[in-house]
Amino acid sequence: MNKKGFIFDLDGVIVDTAKYHFLAWQRLAKSLDIDFTEEENEQLKGVSRVKSLEKILSWGNKTISQELFNELMGKKNEEYLSYIAEMDETEILPDVPRVLDSLIEKEQPISLGSASKNARVILERVDLKKHFDAIVDGNDVSKAKPDPEVFLIAAKLLNRKPEDCIVFEDSVAGVEAANVANMISIGIGSESVLGHAKYVFKDFTEISEEFINELIKN
Ligand code: G6P
Ligand code: MG
Numbered sequence: 001m002n003k004k005g006f007i008f009d010l011d012g013v014i015v016d017t018a019k020y021h022f023l024a025w026q027r028l029a030k031s032l033d034i035d036f037t038e039e040e041n042e043q044l045k046g047v048s049r050v051k052s053l054e055k056i057l058s059w060g061n062k063t064i065s066q067e068l069f070n071e072l073m074g075k076k077n078e079e080y081l082s083y084i085a086e087m088d089e090t091e092i093l094p095d096v097p098r099v100l101d102s103l104i105e106k107e108q109p110i111s112l113g114s115a116s117k118n119a120r121v122i123l124e125r126v127d128l129k130k131h132f133d134a135i136v137d138g139n140d141v142s143k144a145k146p147d148p149e150v151f152l153i154a155a156k157l158l159n160r161k162p163e164d165c166i167v168f169e170d171s172v173a174g175v176e177a178a179n180v181a182n183m184i185s186i187g188i189g190s191e192s193v194l195g196h197a198k199y200v201f202k203d204f205t206e207i208s209e210e211f212i213n214e215l216i217k218n
Contacts, residue, residue, distance in 0.1 A: 001216065003164075004160065005110075005155055006111070007155070011116055014092060014123075015122060015126060016091065017083075023079070024079040024083070025052065033060070036060075040059060045171040084121060085125075087125040089127055095205045099207055106212070106216060109133045109134075109160065112154070114136070114150070119137035133157075134154060134158055145171070146177045147177060148181035162183050163182050165181070165183040167181075167185050169197070184199075185198050
């Protein structure tokens with residue numbers, strides 16, 4: 001059978017960790033007297049930890065010392081990790097295991113392509129690590145999405161050409177990164193946000209066996 005490379009983002013694609021990032025960023029913003037809304041949180045999807053804090057500070061018109069910046073980053077991650085520690089398989093988004101199992105059955109190489117430095121811990125918590133042939137996360141890259149670096153490393157590890165890779169992404173920056181990498185981008189979320197993806201599905205329940213077969217064939 002034809003072999004493609006299937007690359008999955010983590011946060012918002014495999015698990016809904018955006019709510020935990022939000023809680024932790026919100027507490028941090030509050031400590032600095034910055035109002036932080038859910039709409040602003042949307043804009044942090046796919047954005048690295050450092051870039052996220054920079055954005056929050058600029059929205060709140062605050063400048064802080066490098067020392068405080070580092071301290072806040074550490075605190076944010078500690079709080080985030082405390083939420084992750086409680087995660088289990090029930091937090092996997094609908095039909096993600098079905099799609100992963102189908103790809104494994106069809107002997108398709110699978111990689112993670114995430115901006116998160118906590119990706120491995122999360123995959124372990126939800127017991128999905130064994131489904132992946134390769135894992136590329138925030139520890140492996142120097143350039144954040146929309147730079148395609150994370151997906152290009154994944155393609156290399158899967159031994160696939162970029163044009164033979166398919167990327168599942170929920171963020172604007174991630175879809176852009178996949179497009180720049182010359183991969184097939186599949187947006188998971190709303191068409192109004194992810195209209196630049198080649199295909200958009202609300203979630204994995206909409207991804208049929210026929211569609212998976214088409215992706216592998218073409
Ligand atoms: C993902 C999330 C972002 C998060 C980033 C870094 O892309 O969508 O909200 O900021 O990962 O995550 P980390 O776990 O390293 O703080
Ligand atoms: Mg994401």
